[in-house]
Every structure is written in structure tokens, then in C-alpha cells.
Amino acid sequence: MFAPLTRSVQQLIDATIRTEVDEDTVVEARALIERATELLAAQQISGSFGVQPTTDGGTVAWGNVAIGLRNPVAPPLVLHDDADGSVYTDIDLGAAYEGPPGHVHGGVCALILDHMLGATAHQPGNPAFTGTLTVRYVRPTRLGRIHTEARVERHEGIKTFAVGHIADADGVVTVEAHGVFIRPGAR
Amino acid sequence: MFAPLTRSVQQLIDATIRTEVDEDTVVEARALIERATELLAAQQISGSFGVQPTTDGGTVAWGNVAIGLRNPVAPPLVLHDDADGSVYTDIDLGAAYEGPPGHVHGGVCALILDHMLGATAHQPGNPAFTGTLTVRYVRPTRLGRIHTEARVERHEGIKTFAVGHIADADGVVTVEAHGVFIRPGAR
The missing domain is CATH 3.10.129.10 (Hotdog Thioesterase)
Incomplete structure (x- = not known):
């Protein structure tokens, strides 16, 4: 469920850099982005992702800036x-x-x-x-x-x-x- | 107009990494993000941002991953x-x-x-x-x-x-x- 979210945010990052739309459209897009952030931030871990245990006894570093599956910067x-x-x-x-x-x-x-x-x-x-x-x-x-x-x-x-x-x-x-x-x- | 958009995407990146909401909410957030991307990508430069001229004769590297004001990764x-x-x-x-x-x-x-x-x-x-x-x-x-x-x-x-x-x-x-x-x- 998180990998598609991360991928969507990566596509948004790309569009943010390359867009040439007018100011009204930017404002409209920003309102959608802020609503999405509000939904996601309603319940969140208190700090950075760190390394978290999985149900099968392993660990994941999903916030890692190089390899993290939940980090759109990676x-x-x-x-x-x-x-x-x-x-x-x-x-x-x-x-x-x-x-x-x-x-x-x-x-x-x-x-x-x-x-x-x-x-x-x-x-x-x-x-x-x-x-x-x-x-x-x-x-x-x-x-x-x-x-x-x-x-x-x-x-x-x-x-x-x-x-x-x-x-x-x-x-x-x-x-x-x-x-x-x-x-x-x-x- | 672009700096507030970039800042909003940075807040979304943070929320994407740290969220603990349920799957339905993630799906809802993702739909908003994809709609925002669609709006922004409707008109865009064909490649990466590069270095572009400003109206006052200077240049800007707004897509730069370290300093770019339009790059949410920076x-x-x-x-x-x-x-x-x-x-x-x-x-x-x-x-x-x-x-x-x-x-x-x-x-x-x-x-x-x-x-x-x-x-x-x-x-x-x-x-x-x-x-x-x-x-x-x-x-x-x-x-x-x-x-x-x-x-x-x-x-x-x-x-x-x-x-x-x-x-x-x-x-x-x-x-x-x-x-x-x-x-x-x-x-």
C-alpha cells in the first residue's frame, strides 16, 4: 500500500519542478496537496521512520533517503x-x-x-x-x-x-x- | 508562486514517510496527489529544469537538487x-x-x-x-x-x-x- 503512494509523490515532485501552468492552477494543485498531507499526517510516528520491526521478525528502513520504500526522495x-x-x-x-x-x-x-x-x-x-x-x-x-x-x-x-x-x-x-x-x- | 508549492510538497514527503493511517485513507490521499500532478503536468518543460534565463538578464537553477527553489528534494x-x-x-x-x-x-x-x-x-x-x-x-x-x-x-x-x-x-x-x-x- 505504501509503494504506490511513494511513487505518486515522486511523480508529483517531477511535475513540481517541470510545470509551466499558470498561478491559479498552481494554487489549485497546492490545495489538493495540502489536503493529502492533512489526511496522512492525522496519525503519524512522532519522529523520523528509523528502523522498524516487521511482523516476521525482520526490520525495515523504509524512511532511508537512499533505499527507503516510503521515502519519495530515495x-x-x-x-x-x-x-x-x-x-x-x-x-x-x-x-x-x-x-x-x-x-x-x-x-x-x-x-x-x-x-x-x-x-x-x-x-x-x-x-x-x-x-x-x-x-x-x-x-x-x-x-x-x-x-x-x-x-x-x-x-x-x-x-x-x-x-x-x-x-x-x-x-x-x-x-x-x-x-x-x-x-x-x-x- | 513556486516556493509555497515546493514547501507544500516537502510537507507531503514528510507525511508520506511518517504516516500511520489506514489503507483507505492512503488511497484517498493518493487520489488527491495524482489529481495535483495531473494539473501541474498539463503544461511542462520537456526535460529537466536546467538553467533558465530570468526576465532581468540573470539565470536560475531552480531544479537543482541542492539549491533549487522548485525542487522539493532540495x-x-x-x-x-x-x-x-x-x-x-x-x-x-x-x-x-x-x-x-x-x-x-x-x-x-x-x-x-x-x-x-x-x-x-x-x-x-x-x-x-x-x-x-x-x-x-x-x-x-x-x-x-x-x-x-x-x-x-x-x-x-x-x-x-x-x-x-x-x-x-x-x-x-x-x-x-x-x-x-x-x-x-x-x-
Whole structure:
């Protein structure tokens, strides 16, 4: 029930950025939006979403700005795990993620790579915290379909070193990243 | 006319993440949202917002994911220039920017710092492109009010070196960054 709501809000975000309608129509749309907010906010959790338990004993981070199914700001990244421990995903980035005209904001690339590298460094029961993230911009990333992947390069004591990149629809690498993660539980 | 619309959509995003209403109410809210999108999308620019001319001869990047006044994903960063060329801003980051429960996503910190450092490295008529951005996570950043600032450290030929940080409401630095920017027009 929440995924279609999130998708509807994402379409509204896109329309909000791109609309060229007159002021009366904007005012009319805004009244509808405010009524929808009123309906949804009538009963709500007191703070941010956080991590909540599911009925089957798992947990969900549906508010997460990178992967949250209930967060319209999230593309969202739907992570796929490869057998070798690496993660990858293909996503479409529209007008909402723009920096230079027609291109993905460099900061959005950094956000995505931060999450991807963290996801690969993280192990169940042995959480990893980002120490340092270095992002190298090789060439501009056009808005549209992108591919991103990350993997652990090596472990050294409590440190895990991860690498990853973003590639465009033609498979050309546009942004590279490496990160150092700290796993307090490692030895 | 657009700033209030953007603000309304931001409030809807927050409500979408935090709502606990029943399915019937979600369906009702979604119908209102889809009607609003329909109204706004009836007439729209064909691609992303880009950079558009204003009637007074300037330009605006209202779709920009960091600073765009028409982009509900943007906090937005309202940049203030100091006399020494540094930039700073104070913003509130709510549930939409969450990573670890109750805290700002590390990738959002990277996005903000990428934009702040780029803004200070950029000079009118002499654009700077990000080469490398390095982000160091000193401690977690709580959701809520943050302060961020950046400044140019030095120039070396076509390279500009910039530094910046994010501090929490108590003024404690949580994330540091340095970046290397390329200014093709410099010598």
C-alpha cells in the first residue's frame, strides 16, 4: 500500500519542478496537496521512520533517503547481491536529481556511492561505519539510466576497504569511489 | 508562486514517510496527489529544469537538487557569501534525509559538502568542475538543525583546493571534506 503512494509523490515532485501552468492552477494543485498531507499526517510516528520491526521478525528502513520504500526522495536503490559479496543496481535518475543542466548532481553521485560502498562493507551482526569516502569525478553523468556497483577490496583489522563506481547507459564509468569503513566488532 | 508549492510538497514527503493511517485513507490521499500532478503536468518543460534565463538578464537553477527553489528534494541550501569568499548556511534536515535511525545519511552529508565546496570554488565566468571530493566522517550527525561552511584553501594552476565541514546544533564538527576542483579557464 505504501509503494504506490511513494511513487505518486515522486511523480508529483517531477511535475513540481517541470510545470509551466499558470498561478491559479498552481494554487489549485497546492490545495489538493495540502489536503493529502492533512489526511496522512492525522496519525503519524512522532519522529523520523528509523528502523522498524516487521511482523516476521525482520526490520525495515523504509524512511532511508537512499533505499527507503516510503521515502519519495530515495530513487530508491534496490540492491542486488552478487555471489562474491558485491552489490549492484540499475536506476533511473530524473529531473529531481539534477546538478549541471541535464546531468546528475555530483553530490547525488556521492550519496549513491556512499550507500553502495557502505552496503557492501556492512555484514549482518557486524555493522560498518563510514570512516572516509573519496569520490573521483571522471566525466559528467547524464540524467537517465545509470548502473552502480561496489565491492569490498580488503580487510585490515577493524578497517574494511571498499570500492565502487557509477556507469552511464553505455557502460562508461563516470564516477569512481573508494571508502574506508570501521567495523568495531572485527578483530 | 513556486516556493509555497515546493514547501507544500516537502510537507507531503514528510507525511508520506511518517504516516500511520489506514489503507483507505492512503488511497484517498493518493487520489488527491495524482489529481495535483495531473494539473501541474498539463503544461511542462520537456526535460529537466536546467538553467533558465530570468526576465532581468540573470539565470536560475531552480531544479537543482541542492539549491533549487522548485525542487522539493532540495533542503534547499540557501548560500550566504562571506567577505572572504567563503560560503555558509544553516538548514533543518528532517525525516526525508535519514540514514541511521535519527541521523542524517552519510551520503546526504557528502551531497551537501560537494555542493558547498563547489560553490566556493566556482567563480563567475570561470566555472569549476569537481575533480575529487574526500569526506571524513568524524561522528554521526543528528537530524535537525545543521551548520555547514566551505572556503577555498589555495589555487595551483588550474586546480583549486577547497575545504568545508558540517557542524551540529551545538557547533560540534561531525563531517569534514576537502575537494580538488578544476578550472579550465585558470592559468
